[in-house]
Amino acid sequence: xxxxxxxxxxxxxxxxxxAHGLRQDQVAQQLNISRASVAMYLRKARxxxxxxxxxxTQLFTDDVxxxxxxDAYGLDAVWIxxxxxxxxxxxxxxxxxxxxxxxxVKKGDRIGVxxxxxxxAIADVxxxxxxxxVTVVQLCGNLGAPFAYRPDQCTMEIARRLNAKGxxxxxxxxxxxxxxxxxxxxxxxxxxxxxxxxxxxxALYSIGTVDGESHVVKCGALTVxxxxxxxxxxxxxxxxxxxxxxxxxxxxCSYNRRxxxxxxxxxRAIPRRLVVVQEENKFDPLLAGLAGGLAxxxxxxxxxxxxxxxxxxxxxxxxxx
Amino acid sequence: xxxxxxxxxxxxxxxxxxAHGLRQDQVAQQLNISRASVAMYLRKARxxxxxxxxxxTQLFTDDVxxxxxxDAYGLDAVWIxxxxxxxxxxxxxxxxxxxxxxxxVKKGDRIGVxxxxxxxAIADVxxxxxxxxVTVVQLCGNLGAPFAYRPDQCTMEIARRLNAKGxxxxxxxxxxxxxxxxxxxxxxxxxxxxxxxxxxxxALYSIGTVDGESHVVKCGALTVxxxxxxxxxxxxxxxxxxxxxxxxxxxxCSYNRRxxxxxxxxxRAIPRRLVVVQEENKFDPLLAGLAGGLAxxxxxxxxxxxxxxxxxxxxxxxxxx
DNA sequence: CACCAAAATTGACTTTTGTCAGCGGTCGTG
DNA sequence: CACGACCGCTGACAAAAGTCAATTTTGGTG
Numbered sequence: 001x002x003x004x005x006x007x008x009x010x011x012x013x014x015x016x017x018x019a020h021g022l023r024q025d026q027v028a029q030q031l032n033i034s035r036a037s038v039a040m041y042l043r044k045a046r047x048x049x050x051x052x053x054x055x056x057t058q059l060f061t062d063d064v065x066x067x068x069x070x071d072a073y074g075l076d077a078v079w080i081x082x083x084x085x086x087x088x089x090x091x092x093x094x095x096x097x098x099x100x101x102x103x104x105v106k107k108g109d110r111i112g113v114x115x116x117x118x119x120x121a122i123a124d125v126x127x128x129x130x131x132x133x134v135t136v137v138q139l140c141g142n143l144g145a146p147f148a149y150r151p152d153q154c155t156m157e158i159a160r161r162l163n164a165k166g167x168x169x170x171x172x173x174x175x176x177x178x179x180x181x182x183x184x185x186x187x188x189x190x191x192x193x194x195x196x197x198x199x200x201x202x203a204l205y206s207i208g209t210v211d212g213e214s215h216v217v218k219c220g221a222l223t224v225x226x227x228x229x230x231x232x233x234x235x236x237x238x239x240x241x242x243x244x245x246x247x248x249x250x251x252x253c254s255y256n257r258r259x260x261x262x263x264x265x266x267x268r269a270i271p272r273r274l275v276v277v278q279e280e281n282k283f284d285p286l287l288a289g290l291a292g293g294l295a296x297x298x299x300x301x302x303x304x305x306x307x308x309x310x311x312x313x314x315x316x317x318x319x320x321x
Numbered sequence: 322x323x324x325x326x327x328x329x330x331x332x333x334x335x336x337x338x339x340a341h342g343l344r345q346d347q348v349a350q351q352l353n354i355s356r357a358s359v360a361m362y363l364r365k366a367r368x369x370x371x372x373x374x375x376x377x378t379q380l381f382t383d384d385v386x387x388x389x390x391x392d393a394y395g396l397d398a399v400w401i402x403x404x405x406x407x408x409x410x411x412x413x414x415x416x417x418x419x420x421x422x423x424x425x426v427k428k429g430d431r432i433g434v435x436x437x438x439x440x441x442a443i444a445d446v447x448x449x450x451x452x453x454x455v456t457v458v459q460l461c462g463n464l465g466a467p468f469a470y471r472p473d474q475c476t477m478e479i480a481r482r483l484n485a486k487g488x489x490x491x492x493x494x495x496x497x498x499x500x501x502x503x504x505x506x507x508x509x510x511x512x513x514x515x516x517x518x519x520x521x522x523x524a525l526y527s528i529g530t531v532d533g534e535s536h537v538v539k540c541g542a543l544t545v546x547x548x549x550x551x552x553x554x555x556x557x558x559x560x561x562x563x564x565x566x567x568x569x570x571x572x573x574c575s576y577n578r579r580x581x582x583x584x585x586x587x588x589r590a591i592p593r594r595l596v597v598v599q600e601e602n603k604f605d606p607l608l609a610g611l612a613g614g615l616a617x618x619x620x621x622x623x624x625x626x627x628x629x630x631x632x633x634x635x636x637x638x639x640x641x642x
Numbered sequence: 643c644a645c646c647a648a649a650a651t652t653g654a655c656t657t658t659t660g661t662c663a664g665c666g667g668t669c670g671t672g
Numbered sequence: 673c674a675c676g677a678c679c680g681c682t683g684a685c686a687a688a689a690g691t692c693a694a695t696t697t698t699g700g701t702g
Contacts, residue, residue, distance in 0.1 A: 011380040018376045019416050020409070024659065034682045039660060045376075052375045055339045055366075056451050059332040088341070095340050106427075130377050345689065355652045360690060 007050070013038050014045035049130035049163055057099050065305050069298070072312035073290050076272070081301045094121040097276040097299040102126070104202055104272055104297065105162065108133045112197055112262065112270060113155050114140060114205035114240040116215045118278050120149035122204070123157040134164035139197060139205065140240040140261035141173035145219035151241070158204075169193055171260045173241045174221045178257045185260060197262045198269035206276050207289040208238030213281075216241060222255060230255065237285030239294060240267070246284070248292015264292065272296055283307055287317075328371070334359050335366035370451035370484055378420050386626050390619070393633035394611050397593075402622045415442040418597040418620040423447070425523055425593055425618065426483065429454045433518055433583065433591060434476050435461060435526035435561040437536045439599050441470035443525070444478040455485035460518060460526065461561040461582035462494035466540035472562070479525075490514055492581045494562045495542045499578045506581060518583045519590035527597050528610040529559030534602075537562060543576060551576065558606030560615060561588070567605070569613015585613065593617055604628055608638075 009031065016027045017038070024042070028035040045051045060066070060079040069078045079100055081092040101122065105111065113119065113136055136159040143150045152168050159166030171190050175181040184190055208214050210231050212224045216238055227235070230253060236246040240261045243251040250256055250264055267273065275295035277286045283304065289295060300308070311317055330352065337348045338359070345363070349356040366372045378400055381387070387399040400421055402413040422443065426432065434440065434457055457480040464471045473489050480487030492511050496502040505511055529535050531552050533545045537559055548556070551574055557567040561582045564572040571577055571585055588594065596616035598607045604625065610616060621629070632638055 008380070011377070014376050015380065018374055019420055020412065023657090035659085036661080036682055036684095037680085040681085043660085050377045050379075052373070052377075053339055054373045055335050056332070056371045056373070058371075058451070059329070059336065091341065099340055130379070344687090356689085357652055357654095357691080358650080361651085364690090 007048070009033075010041045010044050010048070011050055013041040014051050017042055018045075018051050047128050049128040049161075052127070052129055054102060054127065055099060057096065057103060060096055065309060069305060069308055069312070072309065072317065073298075075290075075298050076296045078297075078305075079299045080305045081299070083302045091121075091125065093276065093278040093299060093301050094118070094125050097122045097274070098126040100297070100299055101204055101274060102129060104274060105129075105131060105134065106201070107131055109201040110135045110137060110196075110199055111158075111164075112137050112139045112200040112203040112205075112267070113158050114203075114262075115149060115151040115154040116206045116208055117149045118206035118276055119154045119204060120157065121278075122276060123154055123161060126158065126161045128161050128163070130163045134162050135167055136162065136164050137167040137193070137196060137200065138169040139203070139267070140242070141169050141171040141259070143173050143219045143221060147215075147219060149215070150219060167193070167196075169260075173259060173261065174255065175258050175260070178254065181258045181260055190260065194260075194263065194266070198266040200270045201272065203267060203270045203273045204276070205240060205273075206278070207282060207285040207294075209279075209281055209285050210235040210237060210243065211281075214238060226255070236288035237282075239264070239289060239292075244288050244292060246288050246291065248288050248290070248294060264294070268293055274299065276300075277304060280304070287311070328369070330354075331362045331365050331369070332371055334362040335372045338363055339366075339372050368449050370449040370482075373450055374448065375423060376420060378417065378424060381417055386630060390626060390629055390633070393630065393638065394619075396611075396619050397617045398619075399626070400618075400620045401626045402620070404623045412442075412446065414597065414599040414620060414622050415439070415446050418443045418595070419447040421618070421620055422525055422595060423450060425595060426450075426452060426455065427522070428452055430522040431456045431458060431517075431520055432479075432485075433458050433460045433521040433524040433526075433588070434479050435524075435583075436470060436472040436475040437527050437529055438470045439527035439597055440475045440525060441478065442599075443597060444475055444482060447479065447482045449482050449484070451484045455483050456488055457483065457485050458488040458514070458517060458521065459490040460524070460588070461563070462490050462492040462580070464494050464540045464542060468536075468540060470536070471540060488514070488517075490581075494580060494582065495576065496579050496581070499575065502579045502581055511581065515581075515584065515587070519587040521591045522593065524588060524591045524594045525597070526561060526594075527599070528603060528606040528615075530600075530602055530606050531556040531558060531564065532602075535559055547576070557609035558603075560585070560610060560613075565609050565613060567609050567612065569609050569611070569615060585615070589614055595620065597621075598625060601625070608632065 013027050013031060016022045016030055024038045025035050028038045057079055061077055063080055066078040066080050079096055081096045136155055138151050138155040140151055142152050155168055156166045171184055210227060214227060216222050217224055217227050230243055233253060234245045235243045235251050237244050242256050242259050242261050243253060245251045273295050274297040275289060276299045334348050334352060337343045337351055345356050345359045349359045381400040382398055384401055387401050390399045400417055402417045457476055459472055459476040461472055463473050476489055477487045492505055531548060535548060537543050538545055538548050551564055555566045556564045556572050558565050563577050563580050563582050566572045594616050595618040596610060597620045
């Protein structure tokens with residue numbers, strides 16, 4: 001990402017201020033501009049990722065409960081957001097998740113991103129960074145629904161924050177017939193995108209519920225009735241727009257066959273898979289995802305952590321092999 | 322690195338302030354402490370690396386001259402510090418070098434560090450970071466001289482800044498006889514340390530001059546006369562306390578044989594080798610180091626960059642294979 | 643348990659930073 | 673070339689952050 005001439009002055013101001021520790025008035029003097037401009041440039045520098053301010057997430061992994069969940073569920077790392085003893089409890093999980101995400105990203109990475117309110121909330125609070133050679137790929141097809149959290153928006157917003165290249169999926173998430181979905185999957189452009197998913201270094205997604213509140217229902221991919229029927233047939237959660245059963249396997253149903261989305265095996269091929277779960281009612285979907293080995297890194301709040309641990313201790317837990 | 326209970330509050334304050342964007346008074350209210358304490362905790366958070374503020378060094382690599390030097394000398398990356406058009410020109414190279422260094426370090430790295438005024442200056446301006454599982458190893462033996470920039474100090478200071486483990490070398494840099502040096506090198510403790518050098522992921526050093534101003538002379542490892550004699554025998558630079566010739570090979574001399582330091586082949590085995598050169602009179606030593614393939618990454622100031630480029634263009638340059 | 647020294651915390655004050663209306667220059671357009 | 677819309681910069685004021693001497697708390701000791 002080449003620096004445009006207009007960025008030069010921003011960069012220079014940021015350098016003098018943050019790297020050399022000069023005060024704004026000294027920087028202003030140095031560059032022969034007003035201090036107000038310096039303040040403006042510095043804000044710009046932070047907003048473009050020229051300057052990076054990050055806070056360690058150690059505190060949230062450095063916890064016996066996190067360790068126990070890691071052991072019980074065979075995860076690489078777990079972060080637990082404390083219960084809302086502060087101003088904005090709802091923001092805690094997304095803020096933590098975005099920090100964790102930024103810690104996991106490396107230069108040159110290829111990152112798979114799914115969608116949903118949680119994913120968008122993370123993107124929304126994510127700090128700007130100027131990572132070189134990062135590509136953000138959309139893990140599933142699109143939806144026309146006018147929601148900010150739809151697949152292409154999630155991908156684009158995260159790409160924008162990281163100053164990365166966004167690779168959108170130019171296909172609908174769900175089609176009306178299985179045949180059409182199959183044909184579309186065989187289209188070179190789509191096939192290529194699907195094939196590229198397993199090459200990702202990092203993935204970010206949440207796991208959706210299978211009720212009327214589900215994002216796939218809200219966005220019109222499924223009717224409430226259809227979802228109810230699927231639930232009776234064993235649907236337990238939603239991953240990248242697809243329905244999984246309680247073992248974390250793809251549910252054998254028409255809907256899934258009509259979906260254009262990441263193959264679960266491709267997802268599991270991604271070495272670091274960050275799953276973030278926020279809402280209370282996502283306990284069962286999360287268990288399904290964990291059973292399917294869809295997560296390696298997990299961010300949850302304290303209440304959910306408690307339930308996970310109790311569940312594991314009750315002996316009810318067994319991961320699918 | 323486990324978080325001590327006293328750090329909890331620091332971490333929490335930093336989290337609310339930097340991750341959530343609350344103001345200091347809001348954080349104070351949240352934690353039931355005074356705003357003055359919050360300010361203090363935040364400073365502590367920055368000083369411990371719980372909070373990381375870094376500035377992109379893009380501006381200094383994003384330059385035609387840097388590209389040309391990379392091509393001419395076969396380096397992976399070059400950074401050029403602008404000439405001192407600001408308050409503290411002498412600080413420019415160390416500040417830049419420390420930022421570059423921090424960009425190159427990754428979690429879990431093993432880092433080799435040599436010594437000298439330049440290296441110490443870099444350590445001195447380096448931001449604090451809280452890197453997990455990082456080890457900083459000393460590349461050569463010690464000197465008793467009362468200088469801040471002696472080998473153990475350089476290693477320790479950098480380890481302290483990174484919150485890493487420092488592995489010091491418990492042997493003198495130079496001994497009075499070759500036999501003793503050989504015997505000492507065969508001591509298990511020393512042998513192990515020397516063997517561990519090639520396992521490093523990153524190295525940081527400068528290249529010293531071979532005159533009376535050389536740090537090896539100032540620290541008493543060599544007399545001015547001895548150094549003069551070595552120069553007549555082809556000494557061109559100093560790397561990790563050892564004398565190299567103009568081709569970047571170890572000079573065949575008694576002094577080198579009496580040294581306990583990193584084998585040049587071990588240094589070259591380190592994948593990323595950051596060389597930082599600051600002083601004007603280090604041009605020839607730098608050329609020697611480059612000829613010996615001792616650098617992969619280079620930080621110099623504008624004047625030095627100019628000279629390097631002119632030298633390469635004059636056709637005088639040829640790297641040893 | 644009273645005492646002291648050292649460390650942590652605070653209130654009050656100073657310095658630094660953020661903000662925004664308004665000014666002045668620039669560029670495209672009629 | 674005159675006009676107006678737009679953009680970036682600045683001065684002045686408001687808000688926030690930094691600092692430090694004074695005070696309280698803590699932890700160890702006789």
